[in-house]
Structures are given as structure tokens and as C-alpha cells.
Amino acid sequence: MKVILFGATGMVGQGVLRECLLAPDVEAVLTIGRSATGQQHAKLRELVHADLTSYAAIEAELAGYDACFFCLGVSAAGMSEADYTHVTYDVTLAAAQVLARLSPAMTFIYVSGEGTDTTEQKRAMWARVKGRTENALLKLPFKAVMFRPGLIRPLHGIRSKTRLYRIAYTVMWPLFPLLGLFGLLTTTERVGRAMLRVARDGAPRPILANRDINQLAA
Numbered sequence: 001m002k003v004i005l006f007g008a009t010g011m012v013g014q015g016v017l018r019e020c021l022l023a024p025d026v027e028a029v030l031t032i033g034r035s036a037t038g039q040q041h042a043k044l045r046e047l048v049h050a051d052l053t054s055y056a057a058i059e060a061e062l063a064g065y066d067a068c069f070f071c072l073g074v075s076a077a078g079m080s081e082a083d084y085t086h087v088t089y090d091v092t093l094a095a096a097q098v099l100a101r102l103s104p105a106m107t108f109i110y111v112s113g114e115g116t117d118t119t120e121q122k123r124a125m126w127a128r129v130k131g132r133t134e135n136a137l138l139k140l141p142f143k144a145v146m147f148r149p150g151l152i153r154p155l156h157g158i159r160s161k162t163r164l165y166r167i168a169y170t171v172m173w174p175l176f177p178l179l180g181l182f183g184l185l186t187t188t189e190r191v192g193r194a195m196l197r198v199a200r201d202g203a204p205r206p207i208l209a210n211r212d213i214n215q216l217a218a
Contacts, residue, residue, distance in 0.1 A: 001199060002028045002065045006052075006095060007072030008037050012111055012149075014158045015188025016069050016195055017044075023196055030065065032095075033072070053094040063102045067199035070095065070110045076126035084126065089133045100140040107143045107199045110134065111191075114150035114209065138206060145203045147195070150210045153187045186210045190217035 003020050007013035008031040020029045021041050031037060032047045049058060052072075070092060076084045096108060112134055117127035120135070137144040194208070194216035204212065 001026050001067065001196075003030070003199070004062065004065045004068040004099070005029055005031045006033065006068070006070045007111075008033060008046075009035055010071055010073070011154050011158055012152065012188060012191055013069075013071035015155065016071055016192040018156060018158075019189065019192025019196060020069075025200070026196070030061070052091045055095065055098045059098060059102070062099060065099075065103055065106055067107045067109070067195075068095075068099055069195050069199075070108065073111060076129075081125050081129065085129050085132075088126075088129050089136070092133050093136055096137055096140055096142075096144075100142045104141045105143075107145065107202075108137065108140070109145045109147055109195050109198060110137055112146045112148045114148050116146075116148055134207070143202070144206065145198055146207045147191065147213060148207060148209050149186050149191060149213060151185045152191065153185055155187050155189050158188050186213050186217075190214055193217035 003026055005013060005017055005020065008017045014037075017029065017031065017037065017039070020026045021043055026043065028045065029043050030045050030047060032049055034048065034050060034052065036046045036048055047058060047061065055062065072091065074084070074087050092110065099106060099108060110133070112130050115124070115127050116134060117124065117131040118134055120128045120131045122128060134146045137146070190213055194213045197216045208216070
């Protein structure tokens with residue numbers, strides 16, 4: 001299996017990359033982002049690409065992949081709806097439309113979030129924009145699957161790049177075992193393993209929450 005990974009330097013993306021490199025059936029991983037991960041591995045090739053809304057210059061390098069794991073995203077805190085829409089909707093659809101045309105049989109997994117609003121009507125701006133993004137992806141001619149994790153526990157030395165999230169994880173760390181028992185928590189490891197499971201075997205439904213992710217990763 002050959003995988004494209006967006007957002008490999010973020011918390012979720014780091015976990016997904018780790019699982020891809022460990023998986024025996026993953027023969028190649030191509031990471032695409034504005035910065036390199038700094039990692040070296042026989043399976044790994046990194047493509048640093050400044051403009052994530054345009055792929056004409058590198059399109060030839062994107063064909064022939066079995067799955068795309070799109071883990072790129074930002075917090076909406078302090079952002080206008082227009083700016084958040086550009087980063088969340090425009091950037092995602094720019095990549096997805098090219099990949100759907102080049103590899104319509106591929107599985108495209110998008111990391112959304114718990115509370116995403118596919119009616120696009122609710123008050124929370126981020127939820128509407130994420131919902132709009134999900135709706136657009138599900139209309140494309142590949143196998144699109146939405147991952148909606150809630151709280152994610154970073155493992156294996158992985159840390160969030162967002163300071164507010166790092167503080168929250170530190171405060172909530174003692175509660176993680178209890179949250180896990182109630183299915184309110186997943187981990188970076190489980191997200192990566194679940195993505196690989198979906199790429200191999202398909203998804204039970206197009207939108208997967210924490211409990212689904214944990215079951216697929218088991």
C-alpha cells in the first residue's frame with residue numbers, strides 16, 4: 001500500500017506517520033506540507049510544497065497512491081470565518097480534487113472533529129466550515145471517510161504544536177484513563193491504526209467517531 005499524508009508535522013499527523021512507517025504492508029509514504037518532518041526512513045519521501053492550494057507543478061508525483069490521510073488543520077481560535085474557511089475548506093478541497101481525478105479508487109480519510117455540523121447551520125463557525133468540507137469531500141469520486149475524533153491523547157513523545165492544547169493535555173492527563181473507559185478518548189496511535197484499517201478493509205460508515213476509531217484500531 002502506498003500512502004500520501006498531509007499534516008505530518010502536526011500532533012495527529014505525527015501519530016499517523018509513525019503507524020504508517022511501522023506497518024509491514026505500507027511500502028511507501030509521501031508527506032506533503034509546507035515544512036519537512038525532519039524524519040528519515042526507507043519508506044518515507046517528503047515533498048515540501050509552499051502553496052497547498054495549487055498542485056499543477058507536482059501533479060505527476062501524486063498519482064498511483066492507494067490512500068490519502070489528510071491530517072492538516074488549525075484551531076479556529078482567533079480566526080475569522082474567511083481565514084478559517086481558506087485553511088480548512090479551500091486547502092483540503094484543492095488537494096482532494098486533484099487526487100480524486102488522478103486516483104479515483106483511492107481511500108481519502110479526512111480528520112474532522114467531534115461536533116462537526118454537516119447541516120452547515122449551527123452557530124459554531126468551525127463546526128459549519130468542517131461540515132461544509134465533509135459534505136464536499138463526500139461528493140467526490142473516491143472513497144471518502146471522515147474521522148471525527150474527540151479528545152486525542154498523544155503518545156510516543158508526540159506533542160501538539162498548539163500551546164493551548166498542550167496545557168489542556170497536561171491538566172487532563174490524570175483523567176485520561178477514566179475518559180478512555182467511557183469511549184471519550186482515543187490516541188494518536190489508535191487514529192493511525194484505524195486509518196490503515198480503513199484503507200485496507202473499508203469503513204463501516206462514512207463518518208467515524210471516537211468509539212468507531214478505537215474499535216477499528218483494536
